[in-house]
Amino acid sequence: MGKSKKCLKGTCIYLFALLLLLFLLVFVIIPVVFMFSVEIQRNIIFPVWSTEDANFSDIESFHLKGVRNFYVTVDDKENVTLGAWQILPSKLLSNVVDNHYYNYEEILANKNYSILLYLHGNGGVRSVPLELYAILRKYFQVIAIDYRGYGDSTKAELTEENIVRDIVNFYKWLRGKTQARIFFWGHSLGTGVSTHTISNLKVQNHVPSGLVLETPFSSVPDVMEEHFFVKFLSWLPWYRQTMLDPVVKNGFGFESTKYVVDVDCPIMILHAKDDTIVSYQSATKLYETAVKNRNFTTQGNVTFHLFDESRGYDHMLIYLAPELPTYISEFIDECIKFEQTLNQTQV
Ligand SMILES: *[C@@H]1O[C@H](CO)[C@@H](O)[C@H](O)[C@H]1NC(C)=O
Ligand SMILES: *[C@@H]1O[C@H](CO)[C@@H](O)[C@H](O)[C@H]1NC(C)=O
Ligand SMILES: *[C@@H]1O[C@H](CO)[C@@H](O)[C@H](O)[C@H]1NC(C)=O
Ligand SMILES: *[C@@H]1O[C@H](CO)[C@@H](O)[C@H](O)[C@H]1NC(C)=O
Ligand SMILES: *[C@@H]1O[C@H](CO)[C@@H](O)[C@H](O)[C@H]1NC(C)=O
Ligand SMILES: *[C@@H]1O[C@H](CO)[C@@H](O)[C@H](O)[C@H]1NC(C)=O
Numbered sequence: 001m002g003k004s005k006k007c008l009k010g011t012c013i014y015l016f017a018l019l020l021l022l023f024l025l026v027f028v029i030i031p032v033v034f035m036f037s038v039e040i041q042r043n044i045i046f047p048v049w050s051t052e053d054a055n056f057s058d059i060e061s062f063h064l065k066g067v068r069n070f071y072v073t074v075d076d077k078e079n080v081t082l083g084a085w086q087i088l089p090s091k092l093l094s095n096v097v098d099n100h101y102y103n104y105e106e107i108l109a110n111k112n113y114s115i116l117l118y119l120h121g122n123g124g125v126r127s128v129p130l131e132l133y134a135i136l137r138k139y140f141q142v143i144a145i146d147y148r149g150y151g152d153s154t155k156a157e158l159t160e161e162n163i164v165r166d167i168v169n170f171y172k173w174l175r176g177k178t179q180a181r182i183f184f185w186g187h188s189l190g191t192g193v194s195t196h197t198i199s200n201l202k203v204q205n206h207v208p209s210g211l212v213l214e215t216p217f218s219s220v221p222d223v224m225e226e227h228f229f230v231k232f233l234s235w236l237p238w239y240r241q242t243m244l245d246p247v248v249k250n251g252f253g254f255e256s257t258k259y260v261v262d263v264d265c266p267i268m269i270l271h272a273k274d275d276t277i278v279s280y281q282s283a284t285k286l287y288e289t290a291v292k293n294r295n296f297t298t299q300g301n302v303t304f305h306l307f308d309e310s311r312g313y314d315h316m317l318i319y320l321a322p323e324l325p326t327y328i329s330e331f332i333d334e335c336i337k338f339e340q341t342l343n344q345t346q347v
Contacts, residue, residue, distance in 0.1 A: 031233060031242035038250050045189075045220065045252040046122055046158045048149050054127045056083055056152055059099045062127055066096040068104040074169040075156075082170060083152040085126050087133050087142040089113055105177075107141060114181040114209070114332070115174065116140035119167065121188030121215075125151040129187070132319040139328050140183065145170060147193070159251035160196065167197045171206065181209040183335070188278065188315065191216035192254030199259035207264045210300075210335035212328075214270045215315055217278045218285040219255040220247055226279050257289040266300035266338050268331045270318050274309035300338045303331065 034040055043049065055061065057069040066088035073081045086104050088096065096102050107113055116136055120126060126144040136142050146153040147163050156162065174182060186194035191213040198208060217223045221244040224230050233239050247253060260267070267290060271283040283304075290302045305327055307313050313320060321327075 027233065027236055031236065031238065035242040035246045038246075041247055041250055041252055042158055045247070046149060048158070050123055051125050051150060052128070054125065054151070056085070056125075056127060056146075062130060064130070065099060066090075066093045066102070067099060068102070070104075072170055072173050074166040074173070078154075078156055080148050080154045080156050080166060082145050082148065082154075082166060083126065084143055084145045084170075087137050087144065089139075089141045090134075090137045109178050111179045113141045114139070114183065115178065116142045116183045116185050117167075117171065117174070117194075117208075118142055118144040119184065119186045119190030119193050120144070120146075120150075121190055124187070124190075127151075129319070135319060135324060135328070136185070138325065139332060143174065160192070160254055161251055163193055164196045164200055167193060168200050168204075171197065171201060171208075172204075175206065181335070183210045183212065183332075184208055185212040185214065186216070187214045188217075189254065190214075192220070192256050195256040195259045195263065196254065198265075199262035202262045202264060209339065210266050210268070210331060211263055212268045212270065212331065213283075213286070214318055215275055215278050215283070216256060216269060216271070216286050217254075217282040218257045218289070220253050222282050222285065223278055226282070256286055260286060260290045261293045263290070263294070264299045266331065266335050267302045268327065269302065269304045270307075270324075270327070271305075272307040272309070272311065272313035272315070272318060274312065275315045277315040280306060301334065303327075303334070 059067045059069060064087075068086045070084055070086060071081045072084060073079070086108060088102075088104070088107060092107065116139070118129070118133075118136070120128065126146050133142055133144070145167070147158070148154055148156045148166055149158045171182070184194040184198065186192070194211060195213070195216075198211060201207070224244060224247065225234070230243055233243065248255070269283055269287055271280045273280050287302060287304045294302070296302070305323070307318065307321060311321070318324065
């Protein structure tokens with residue numbers, strides 16, 4: 001009797017110690033380690049380690065036609081070169097006999113073929129959204145880029161500022177090549193990149209023709225706050241200082257609500273109600289910020305297409321929407337109409 005009681009007491013102490021350790025680990029050690037580890041934050045925001053490896057110049061292995069693989073040096077100081085694909089408009093495909101022998105430069109320079117700059121999400125590379133490209137190339141010639149660190153682009157330090165500077169320089173390179181309209185299409189993290197890029201381009205007097213945000217978010221801290229583990233810690237007094245603030249401080253904040261105000265072209269937002277990665281509430285917050293703080297007469301309208309959960313599009317499958325082609329062509333019409341009104345007010 002006395003022996004078993006002693007054992008029980010021992011077990012209690014062990015159990016208590018274990019619980020205390022677990023508590024410390026989950027509620028103190030993990031947040032504090034997260035707070036001080038820029039590399040952990042970087043690897044969560046930019047999970048390059050999880051992206052697929054491919055030979056991007058082997059166009060045939062992707063069963064593609066009329067696509068060119070090329071590279072642009074966007075940062076001479078850091079020697080950063082981005083890998084990109086030029087995906088010809090589908091109406092030109094009948095002219096392509098061999099992917100490697102076609103005058104891609106001539107099409108790039110042709111004002112008649114509007115360009116869509118496609119910026120993928122944090123888990124993607126330019127060879128992933130092939131089904132979407134098949135739709136987009138009916139309306140545009142698509143230029144899909146890999147950020148530094150992604151695909152076969154130069155492995156260089158990944159931060160929001162660095163990525164945005166690269167894309168700003170890529171845009172200016174493109175602008176130097178062609179007078180065609182240039183649209184932006186961002187998916188997921190790419191919506192943060194494109195919105196911030198357009199804001200920075202504005203300062204340099206560059207304005208694109210339109211911006212499509214597929215499954216956008218309001219900011220990275222907002223998305224983190226929706227994650228079950230972060231929610232689980234959200235009662236801690238040190239939660240903001242350890243989990244959210246460092247992400248912004250270290251240059252991973254992607255606060256699109258801040259940058260969307262500077263977007264001087266029409267915006268189209270696409271989101272699914274059943275999105276499990278970025279909630280549609282986060283997209284709604286961005287939409288409402290844009291509507292409230294932008295002047296639609298001088299900066300263009302914002303259109304929000306929200307797909308019902310019954311469709312099952314989640315975060316990756318919006319390209320399946322039968323309405324998508326209509327939404328795209330309506331959006332292009334809207335952008336051209338906006339351009340006309342701008343032209344008239346300038347006269
Ligand atoms: C990638 O594909 C290109 C074109 O097919 C080929 O010339 C090259 O050798 C390939 N590179 C590798 C590393 O396999
Ligand atoms: C830039 O990088 C390329 C390939 O990664 C290399 O061949 C070249 O020597 C580098 N240039 C400079 C100035 O470092
Ligand atoms: C663009 O299209 C117009 C009208 O179809 C045509 O006249 C013009 O030659 C085209 N421009 C180029 C560079 O192909
Ligand atoms: C938007 O801009 C137009 C033209 O400058 C101006 O007349 C209008 O009052 C502005 N609207 C708002 C809500 O500020
Ligand atoms: C913007 O939206 C308003 C209201 O729906 C509409 O009247 C206007 O034509 C739209 N502007 C453009 C450029 O399509
Ligand atoms: C607006 O003006 C520019 C510059 O003159 C011209 O190239 C463009 O075609 C015009 N856009 C529309 C829609 O009329």
